[in-house]
Amino acid sequence: MSNPVALRADNIGRHFIDGEKKLTVLKGVSLALNAGEVAALVGRSGSGKSTLLHILGLLDRPNEGEVFIDGTPAGQLPEKHRSIVRNARIGFVFQHFFLLPDFNVFENVLMPAKIHFSASQWMSNKSTCEKRARELLDGVGLGTHLTDSPRTLSGGERQRVAIARALFLEPKILLCDEPTGNLDQESGKRIMDLIFDASARTGAAAMVVTHDASLAERAHRRLHLDDGVLKTD
């Protein structure tokens, strides 16, 4: 019996209007990702990979079609509810890390929990959350860098912090936008190991946008986006 579908997209269309020109980026994209599955999304630059990832991650809205998170339509939810779903169900890892430079490593990892909990809930969950943040940072090999500023870390280390942060609330879906794009080969491999490991361990469905063919080869499935049209191997 296959794992349940964690993320589904039905007939997603997305276009942008630039003056009088209509630029179609995604054309009827449909896909489904099962829990624990890692899919690589490949395609040349400008093929709409990031746009698709943003729509799947509820950061953007499709012009057509619907996104289902755990079987629930989420694409057209009000912004407040989309934010809640994004916080609780989706973890993002970006090429440029997007760590908060005013917070140290430990605080960055705790941020999803701080967004998740109200002030009173945070007070009662604080010690549990801090324990989990330490465990996650230990897991990515940064247990000794808790109080370091992200500015002092290497690219690989920053991405590991970003992965720990993305995994903090045990998301059902992990969306990674060229997570190794700014890293050397060795660091890139380590990041991909962490993503595969997290998916296997937590059962999260992961979609990894990459240009690296060897990394794509490791995925359970490869999705090709060509001029806004999705093709599967």
Add this chain to the structure above:
Amino acid sequence: MYTYTIAARYMFTRRTTKAAIALVAIIVLMYLMVISVLEGFKDHYMDKIQSIDAHMTVDVGNFAGGIVHPEQWAGELSKFDPGIKGVTIGIETPAMSIFPRDRTIGTLRGIDLDKELTIGRLREILQPPDIKEFGVQEFNTRKFNGCLVGGAWHKAFNLKLNDRITFVFTDDDDQAKTVAFNIIGFYEGKNPFLENGAFVDRKVLANQIKVGGKAKTLFVWLKEPNRPDLKDFKEKLRVKMQEIVTREDTKLTAQTIDAIKNSGDPKLAEAVLPVFDTIDRERASRAIDALSAKDAPMAEKAIELLRNKDEQMAGKLIATLNREGRKNKVNVETWQEKDNNFYEAVTRENLMMRGIMGVFLLLTAFILFLIFDGMVSEKIRDIGALRALGASPAGIQKCFLMQAIFIGGLGVLIGMGLAELLLHNMNEIPWIRNNIYPSDAFAVDKIPHVTLNYDRIVIAVSSIASALLGAAIPAWRASRMNPVECLRHE
């Protein structure tokens, strides 16, 4: 929870937010310093006014002897309300004052010194402080009644104890009077505005003015002269006093009618009694009394004409009586009204300064707007990251608004602390003492200051509100940003 965390962290990691805190602190400091000192001066001068002038004065009509039974009426008023500390009696006349080497014009007031010392605040400003009575002093076989002279005259004319002072004034018959007094002391509360005059014994002055046992004014001293319901209390007092005067008038009317009836002259009774029937008896009675006192021959002539049933003249008399009667009303004046120009000026100055500070607060809001707008532009990538982590648009907006509250709050605390420190130590700073408020120009030994809780609350609330106002549009802009564009922002 994150909104507090983000707001607090941004506050301490950005130079611009530190500048914003400093700006709010400076505004709070300026506001409290300026308003506290203005309030201090207002309090100081009001206190000086209240130390010399009674808190309320009660007159009846324009009569020099309008207070017919001063002791009895003062006693009644004293017991009328628990808010009244006591009532003293006075008469006043404008007078030319001739000193050994100079002369001037001012007010000559007759007072009961013992009562002024116990009920009023004269004791606080009396020099020498142990004077208990005006007394009579003898110099070269001539006897002089004692008098107290105001600080303004003391200073302006270089007067000394036992100098002679001669007053020229008119009595109730408009006859000129010249009376010399001996200076036994001075009253000086360092308020030249109120100290152009002299105090003498009331009974001595009453004899000179020819008002007998009557008085011009009742001075009402309140336990709380700054009570917020001063205007209402004034009206209450006026109604009470009118009641006393009406009672007295009715009594006088009855006595007059009885006198006419008992005169044994039926023609007089026949002629005069209808007058009392057609006009307000109370006013008529007071008017006849006044008319008699002012011009007894004319009153007699009028009654004589009435006696001859001269209807035309009777009509004229009625008109005269009515005219006189209209004056017969009680006037109550509060200390604020008596020194209205000064009080209004000080109050308006305070109000105007608050308005100016309001403009400064608006300017602060504008500067904070520029600071917050810059900060939002600087934090676009952070906004994108937070949105990806699940922060809602409202949450992003709250981050910046919360920061505004922190900036405003911290600025208020720092500003208030510095203001308290400076206010309590400014008298020790020579530059302020010599340049900002020189003591000879402001007639103060120390720069006074009073910080009202009202002002503390107003400045705290308005500073935080101006910070919120400055942050409102940038925070709204941040919340409306497209997260994808934020993540793509270079």
